[in-house]
Amino acid sequence: MRECVGCKQCFPSTHTLCRECFIELVPNEGVPQVVNERYTLTKVRHKSVAATLYEAHDAHTKQTVALKILRASSLADPRAVERLLVEAKLAARFRHPLIAELLDFGTLHDASAFLVSELARGVSLRDELKRLGKIPAPQAIQILGVLAEALDAAHVAGLIHRDLKPESIILSPDWMTAADSNDETKKTLSLKIVGFSLARVAMGKEFVPGTTHVMQSRGQLPLRPTYMSPEQFRGIETDLRTDIFSLGVIAYEMLAGQPPINAKKFGEFGARMLAKPPVPLHVINASVNSLLESTVLRAMQKLPDGRQQRAREFRQELAASVKG
Known part of the structure; x- marks a missing residue:
């Protein structure tokens, strides 16, 4: 996958130039543009040391969602993935109008993990x-x-x-x-x-x-x-x-x-x-x-x-x- 440092949009690895900003795209080969064969990453919203938050298109629901990819380094503790899955299951069952709903979660081939949630706008x-x-x-x-x-x-x-x-x-x-x-x-x-x-x-x-x-x-x-x-x-x-x-x-x-x-x-x-x-x-x-x-x-x-x-x-x- 490649990313535009200007408008933050995501593109397939075959693209080299942002079609809106007309600047060269930056490769991010460690992240697939389509996650779990369902979520297409469309825009970078926020980056931190531990994770990157994207906007993504859900092919099943046709909705725009928030998708966070947790880097493998933040899951280096052997208990981390187990904790993630346990707490994600609990969070996915919880519903409250003031809390962004967790919709999906899982792990990726490089030992990183992904979390899909309702996109909070505002x-x-x-x-x-x-x-x-x-x-x-x-x-x-x-x-x-x-x-x-x-x-x-x-x-x-x-x-x-x-x-x-x-x-x-x-x-x-x-x-x-x-x-x-x-x-x-x-x-x-x-x-x-x-x-x-x-x-x-x-x-x-x-x-x-x-x-x-x-x-x-x-x-x-x-x-x-x-x-x-x-x-x-x-x-x-x-x-x-x-x-x-x-x-x-x-x-x-x-x-x-x-x-x-x-x-x-x-x-x-x-x-x-x-x-x-x-x-x-x-x-x-x-x-x-x-x-x-x-x-x-x-x-x-x-x-x-x-x-x-x-x-x-x-x-x-x-x-x-x-x-x-």
Whole structure:
């Protein structure tokens, strides 16, 4: 297969020039354009160390889907593929209107794996944070409440995201209009959480000084640890409360316009996360009341027992902060 670095479209290996951009195509011989004799890769959406996300055409349903190919290096742990298949089967049985549906999954001949899911259309929370800086508190509370509702449903079903971040949250293009509307019939905020319950295949390894770059190059540690919980950083087995921590970090960033910890080096980030408390939100954003601040900071407690024990509890505290 070949890819265009301009428009990101995918072409058969026999093509050499993009017919739209008129630039030379880049070969990607390790990836077949047709996956599992069903999904034709049409466009690159995102690349990371561990995986590449494509748009693809499903020959059976005639729909456009999201197809993620996990690199073999991220599945180097012998238990990784087994974990992937077990969790993918669980995720494929789960249905929720706010979570992108997992449609298909499997392994490829080179020991990589593929995951096919519903294509969530809209704008990512990451893009909106770049555009707006801070999210106004009323809109942030509404988004966070909807996120907590979806997370709680998934947690009840036994699913944990483990890699929740602004890129994982896709908002409908009219989300701000809906959030601002005085018409209750138009106030329903539409969003989708993507990448659910599949991060564990590349996680679970304890951070060891001096091995960061190796583990990151294999996709076994994220390049951006901003949303990792302390237990993830330590390599401890996680439960649903790791998602609560990530949700708290996202909430902090939405309200402050910056994450609670900024550090360029992985080890430096870990030292700050485990030792230094974040700057109080009201110091950065005077519109944040004490109840909202305490809700967010509680979610980011270092020890899981100190956080809200359910996403539903986080949502209830958000609602109380509005009334307060």
